[in-house]
Amino acid sequence: xxxxxxxxxxxxxxxxxxxxxxxxxxxxxxxxxxxxxxxxxxxxxxxxxxxxxxxxxxxxxxxxxxxxxxxxxxxxxxxxxxxxxxxxxxxxxxxxxxxxxxxxxxxxxxxxxxxxxxxxxxxxxxxxxxxxxxxxxxxxxxxxxxxxxxxxxxxxxxxxxxxxxxxxxxxxxxxxxxxxxxxxxxxxxxxxxxxxxxxxxxxxxxxxxxxxxxxxxxxxxxxxxxxxxxxxxxxxxxxxxxxxxxxxxxxxxxxxxxxxxxxxxxxxxxxxxxxxxxxxxxxxxxxxxxxxxxxxxxxxxxxxxxxxxxxxxxxxxxxxxxxxxxxxxxxxxx
Amino acid sequence: xxxxxxxxxxxxxxxxxxxxxxxxxxxxxxxxxxxxxxxxxxxxxxxxxxxxxxxxxxxxxxxxxxxxxxxxxxxxxxxxxxxxxxxxxxxxxxxxxxxxxxxxxxxxxxxxxxxxxxxxxxxxxxxxxxxxxxxxxxxxxxxxxxxxxxxxxxxxxxxxxxxxxxxxxxxxxxxxxxxxxxxxxxxxxxxxxxxxxxxxxxxxxxxxxxxxxxxxxxxxxxxxxxxxxxxxxxxxxxxxxxxxxxxxxxxxxxxxxxxxxxxxxxxxxxxxxxxxxxxxxxxxxxxxxxxxxxxxxxxxxxxxxxxxxxxxxxxxxxxxxxxxxxxxxxxxxx
Numbered sequence: 001x002x003x004x005x006x007x008x009x010x011x012x013x014x015x016x017x018x019x020x021x022x023x024x025x026x027x028x029x030x031x032x033x034x035x036x037x038x039x040x041x042x043x044x045x046x047x048x049x050x051x052x053x054x055x056x057x058x059x060x061x062x063x064x065x066x067x068x069x070x071x072x073x074x075x076x077x078x079x080x081x082x083x084x085x086x087x088x089x090x091x092x093x094x095x096x097x098x099x100x101x102x103x104x105x106x107x108x109x110x111x112x113x114x115x116x117x118x119x120x121x122x123x124x125x126x127x128x129x130x131x132x133x134x135x136x137x138x139x140x141x142x143x144x145x146x147x148x149x150x151x152x153x154x155x156x157x158x159x160x161x162x163x164x165x166x167x168x169x170x171x172x173x174x175x176x177x178x179x180x181x182x183x184x185x186x187x188x189x190x191x192x193x194x195x196x197x198x199x200x201x202x203x204x205x206x207x208x209x210x211x212x213x214x215x216x217x218x219x220x221x222x223x224x225x226x227x228x229x230x231x232x233x234x235x236x237x238x239x240x241x242x243x244x245x246x247x248x249x250x251x252x253x254x255x256x257x258x259x260x261x262x263x264x265x266x267x268x269x270x271x272x273x274x275x276x277x278x279x280x281x282x283x284x285x286x287x288x289x290x291x292x293x294x295x296x297x298x299x300x301x302x303x304x305x306x307x308x309x310x311x312x313x314x315x316x317x318x319x320x321x322x323x324x325x326x327x328x329x330x331x332x333x334x
Numbered sequence: 335x336x337x338x339x340x341x342x343x344x345x346x347x348x349x350x351x352x353x354x355x356x357x358x359x360x361x362x363x364x365x366x367x368x369x370x371x372x373x374x375x376x377x378x379x380x381x382x383x384x385x386x387x388x389x390x391x392x393x394x395x396x397x398x399x400x401x402x403x404x405x406x407x408x409x410x411x412x413x414x415x416x417x418x419x420x421x422x423x424x425x426x427x428x429x430x431x432x433x434x435x436x437x438x439x440x441x442x443x444x445x446x447x448x449x450x451x452x453x454x455x456x457x458x459x460x461x462x463x464x465x466x467x468x469x470x471x472x473x474x475x476x477x478x479x480x481x482x483x484x485x486x487x488x489x490x491x492x493x494x495x496x497x498x499x500x501x502x503x504x505x506x507x508x509x510x511x512x513x514x515x516x517x518x519x520x521x522x523x524x525x526x527x528x529x530x531x532x533x534x535x536x537x538x539x540x541x542x543x544x545x546x547x548x549x550x551x552x553x554x555x556x557x558x559x560x561x562x563x564x565x566x567x568x569x570x571x572x573x574x575x576x577x578x579x580x581x582x583x584x585x586x587x588x589x590x591x592x593x594x595x596x597x598x599x600x601x602x603x604x605x606x607x608x609x610x611x612x613x614x615x616x617x618x619x620x621x622x623x624x625x626x627x628x629x630x631x632x633x634x635x636x637x638x639x640x641x642x643x644x645x646x647x648x649x650x651x652x653x654x655x656x657x658x659x660x661x662x663x664x665x666x667x668x
């Protein structure tokens with residue numbers, strides 16, 4: 001079995017009525033939430049399912065478009081409605097395509113939104129069937145004006161995430177900061193500070209020993225800066241990268257885009273902490289890698305071509321994902 | 335010959351009279367610039383020279399302490415005085431220790447400081463003997479409220495840097511943003527957005543074909559995200575990582591801190607674009623790497639232990655640095 005743990009339903013998010021609703025909402029117009037037809041939902045998935053079939057990917061963990069979360073833009077009330085709309089579409093898409101997808105939610109975060117409200121969203125959506133949630137470590141549109149996400153102000157979120165056994169995926173969103181274009185910089189900055197904040201948060205994993213975080217995009221700079229972070233952790237008495245990766249609290253995915261970068265990931269990070277992911281048809285749809293003459297985002301090739309043995313590949317392709325996302329089982333055919 | 339292209343005189347910057355002056359200056363007190371004795375300057379270098387001797391490093395390119403640049407704190411006038419004080423100490427330290435150091439300057443940057451003034455500082459200090467300058471791509475203390483550094487507003491700086499043949503080292507400084515602790519995150523964010531902004535700046539290297547930038551810390555996330563950036567560059571029609579590295583405009587140093595990360599750098603970046611660097615006795619003085627039982631910042635070990643042949647090592651140890659920093663020759667014994 002092959003599970004893609006990192007997919008966004010970008011085409012669904014680009015449905016004109018969905019984008020139109022958000023624009024109108026932010027402009028202060030009081031529109032009804034749009035009702036997207038089953039046919040439109042299914043049609044938006046055609047390309048992704050076809051790519052999954054051709055790449056022999058059985059199941060994908062799918063979440064709303066990361067850029068469109070943009071929770072810095074609305075009020076907490078608007079963002080809760082926006083999250084509900086997106087999550088409602090995600091779960092319908094998963095239900096309309098049985099055994100191919102499992103839903104990962106977005107949250108109506110906002111710097112002024114009490115995290116008790118976000119925790120309640122997690123509870124409600126987990127009951128509906130969600131298996132994990134994207135959690136933006138910024139939430140201020142690339143301005144990074146928030147307090148570090150690991151602080152006590154987010155403990156209500158961490159409590160419910162641990163209690164319900166749903167991992168949090170530390171994923172950035174839209175950036176209005178020109179220094180941080182979203183896919184090329186902001187997402188990686190989120191990965192980097194996300195990982196370092198977890199090293200710095202002395203009490204977090206003592207308070208929540210079973211809390212789990214996923215750092216996407218191959219862990220950001222983790223593979224190529226692990227030596228630096230080991231040294232700094234020792235100098236500052238932070239938890240080392242090895243400690244938080246080795247204790248089953250922190251995981252990374254394989255969303256890196258050539259053979260070399262995939263090998264670097266496997267060389268630097270314990271294999272039990274790596275989950276297959278591709279962002280298939282997401283960040284750069286259709287762009288071809290000159291080395292493979294195939295789409296860059298066909299990350300299966302890079303794992304297949306790696307030096308890992310079959311047992312290790314099987315862990316990365318499915319076993320780790322099933323362990324880290326235990327609620328995925330109900331969505332996956334036995 | 336072995337040249338360490340990335341060193342900061344941290345102990346000199348921590349001289350009580352130097353730190354005291356900056357504190358008083360920022361508090362609005364009108365102190366005279368302190369006169370540090372030759373004996374104190376020389377003493378502050380003892381540890382570094384001893385480490386260079388034991389590691390058989392002949393020459394280091396030395397600049398003021400990166401964290402202490404902190405140009406977001408003062409006014410443009412205060413920062414110009416602060417840069418003059420630091421640069422004056424650096425060049426005296428280089429003169430007092432003949433043939434061991436070459437001076438790299440800091441600049442009195444500030445979001446409100448016209449870059450014509452910064453350009454004049456470059457001109458003046460280059461005449462004094464400086465071979466390059468640290469250029470902070472942020473300058474707002476980790477808040478990143480500036481316009482991307484590649485914009486036309488910085489063309490006066492780029493004009494003079496190209497004309498005088500002095501490379502600009504894109505180095506971050508102090509961060510007052512708790513999301514970005516300076517050595518663990520802010521410097522890497524500066525590397526990452528520095529590199530990506532250079533990919534995005536369509537006209538920059540057409541307008542300044544001989545302008546050169548150094549991305550420190552092994553290029554930040556470059557080695558482990560080069561696949562992603564190639565894909566995004568193609569998708570957005572930006573210059574590819576290979577283009578800006580291959581045209582002799584962009585270079586990285588070897589400030590990564592274990593064998594694995596050093597090998598990743600050599601695997602991902604063209605060897606003619608890599609300069610030896612160690613930040614010796616800087617970011618985490620005295621911290622020991624359990625893999626080598628030696629200081630983490632003895633990066634010579636990682637280069638020596640790598641699979642590179644002797645000719646390639648010689649390029650990285652000295653030839654590339656002499657080519658990229660042509661003004662270093664007058665400081666280096668033939």
